[in-house]
Amino acid sequence: MKRLNIGIVNYEIGNYASLQNTIHQIGYRCQISHDKKLLNKCDILLLPGVGAFRPAMEAIKKKGLDSFLVEQARHQRPILGICLGMQLLSDGSYENGYSKGLGLIPGEIIPLKNPRWHIGWNNIKILRNDSLFESSNGKSFYFNHSHTYQGPTQYQVCKAMANKAIVASIRRQKVLGIQFHPEKSQLEGKILLKHLLSKIDNA
Amino acid sequence: MLKKRLIGVVTIKNSWAVQSVGYRSYLPLGHPEYVVENLDRWGVDEIIVICIDRSHRNLGPDLSILKRLSSLRLSTPLTFGGGIHTAKQAVSVIQLGAERICIDAVLHDDPEKIFEMERLIGSQALVACLPFSIKSKVFFWYNYRTQKSIPFPKKIYDLFNKGLISEALIIDWRNEGSDNGFDINLIKKFPFKNISLIAFGGLNRINKLTAVLKCSSVVGAGVGNFLSYTEHAVQTLKTGLHQCQVRPSVYLGTV
Numbered sequence: 001m002k003r004l005n006i007g008i009v010n011y012e013i014g015n016y017a018s019l020q021n022t023i024h025q026i027g028y029r030c031q032i033s034h035d036k037k038l039l040n041k042c043d044i045l046l047l048p049g050v051g052a053f054r055p056a057m058e059a060i061k062k063k064g065l066d067s068f069l070v071e072q073a074r075h076q077r078p079i080l081g082i083c084l085g086m087q088l089l090s091d092g093s094y095e096n097g098y099s100k101g102l103g104l105i106p107g108e109i110i111p112l113k114n115p116r117w118h119i120g121w122n123n124i125k126i127l128r129n130d131s132l133f134e135s136s137n138g139k140s141f142y143f144n145h146s147h148t149y150q151g152p153t154q155y156q157v158c159k160a161m162a163n164k165a166i167v168a169s170i171r172r173q174k175v176l177g178i179q180f181h182p183e184k185s186q187l188e189g190k191i192l193l194k195h196l197l198s199k200i201d202n203a
Numbered sequence: 204m205l206k207k208r209l210i211g212v213v214t215i216k217n218s219w220a221v222q223s224v225g226y227r228s229y230l231p232l233g234h235p236e237y238v239v240e241n242l243d244r245w246g247v248d249e250i251i252v253i254c255i256d257r258s259h260r261n262l263g264p265d266l267s268i269l270k271r272l273s274s275l276r277l278s279t280p281l282t283f284g285g286g287i288h289t290a291k292q293a294v295s296v297i298q299l300g301a302e303r304i305c306i307d308a309v310l311h312d313d314p315e316k317i318f319e320m321e322r323l324i325g326s327q328a329l330v331a332c333l334p335f336s337i338k339s340k341v342f343f344w345y346n347y348r349t350q351k352s353i354p355f356p357k358k359i360y361d362l363f364n365k366g367l368i369s370e371a372l373i374i375d376w377r378n379e380g381s382d383n384g385f386d387i388n389l390i391k392k393f394p395f396k397n398i399s400l401i402a403f404g405g406l407n408r409i410n411k412l413t414a415v416l417k418c419s420s421v422v423g424a425g426v427g428n429f430l431s432y433t434e435h436a437v438q439t440l441k442t443g444l445h446q447c448q449v450r451p452s453v454y455l456g457t458v
Contacts, residue, residue: 013323017300021276050297052325084325096322117327117369117399120422121206121248121450140206140450142280144302146327146369161204184280184302186246186453 049084107151257286
């Protein structure tokens with residue numbers, strides 16, 4: 001049985017420690033790096049994120065990771081973006097003015113309104129059949145964001161309900177984004193993350 | 204819908220977890236790691252750790268404690284405060300494993316710095332720590348370094364209004380550490396609307412927690428040492444608060 005090698009893409013704005021700890025806890029090896037040669041050897045790439053869109057994209061570009069990630073997606077390398085990492089997968093964001101994203105999943109990131117934040121635990125609901133999320137349908141996860149994905153419904157996999165529906169997960173083939181933090185969602189988060197990492201390559 | 208949060212609050216002084224009473228006396232509880240690890244295991248919805256002596260001594264955030272906490276592999280959201288005065292420090296705290304930061308002294312000293320913090324880590328990661336008392340309907344904002352209170356200035360409210368800070372931790376500092384002491388008027392008479400509030404200070408019983416959590420502006424309630432002193436306190440409180448849109452207890456489901 002092949003042992004997965006997981007790479008956490010380090011662009012210096014993110015909660016790398018939390019994510020690495022959780023991945024170790026659920027039994028996988030992972031390394032945090034911005035070295036493209038090293039990341040190129042990984043089976044799955046994780047794009048974490050706590051922070052703002054513009055400095056994150058600037059940091060990614062500065063390290064030349066934008067073209068690398070696009071190339072990896074083109075070669076069907078599974079990529080999982082978490083929270084800000086999910087937003088970076090989109091075409092762009094209106095956070096602090098418009099900034100271009102990686103353009104891996106069509107759609108844009110817009111500010112939340114009334115209320116301006118979606119912070120805390122919320123249940124997710126699957127919008128279409130997707131084996132990656134079926135076992136987590138209706139479960140509660142930790143969200144912490146002020147901007148949200150807006151894009152074609154064909155890429156939306158899960159939602160959470162606040163005053164209105166908030167996109168909780170997006171997917172285009174092997175590129176997957178989740179708006180919430182599985183690494184900080186206790187048992188349910190670990191179950192989902194383990195499921196995603198073990199199935200994403202074949203789902 | 205979003206659940207209201209039952210939050211474990213850990214106060215740290217001189218690298219020790221302490222029981223703080225009214226911002227004036229402190230009883231040692233033990234190593235912060237043990238207290239925080241327990242809260243994580245018991246399934247609180249969030250953990251707030253505040254190192255209360257860092258700004259006072261101009262030491263910056265205690266990154267060594269944060270590293271130790273991070274190494275515990277916490278799976279509960281962590282908000283970390285104490286000594287954070289610059290955007291660079293804020294980024295360091297996030298990188299070391301906190302989801303959010305708590306700011307207090309910098310609001311007194313140089314609120315303009317919040318703009319740069321928000322630009323780098325986002326408003327969702329910024330929580331303002333506001334020790335309050337109320338007298339004749341006027342809210343007084345306590346500065347623990349000078350030990351003086353001033354009327355809450357509009358310039359701080361403006362930071363909320365501009366969307367730079369996502370939540371306010373309203374601390375009833377006079378009743379902090381006392382049994383069932385929280386003054387609910389700090390929530391009900393809070394003059395500024397549309398600010399999400401976390402209540403803390405003297406909250407330990409279901410009746411008072413229920414009253415606080417039923418206020419529409421309240422998104423969470425912080426409980427301090429009470430959680431450490433009572434067996435299954437998190438589960439007991441969550442069970443008693445089931446009508447307050449609190450996430451059900453998860454601890455029993457895992458054993």
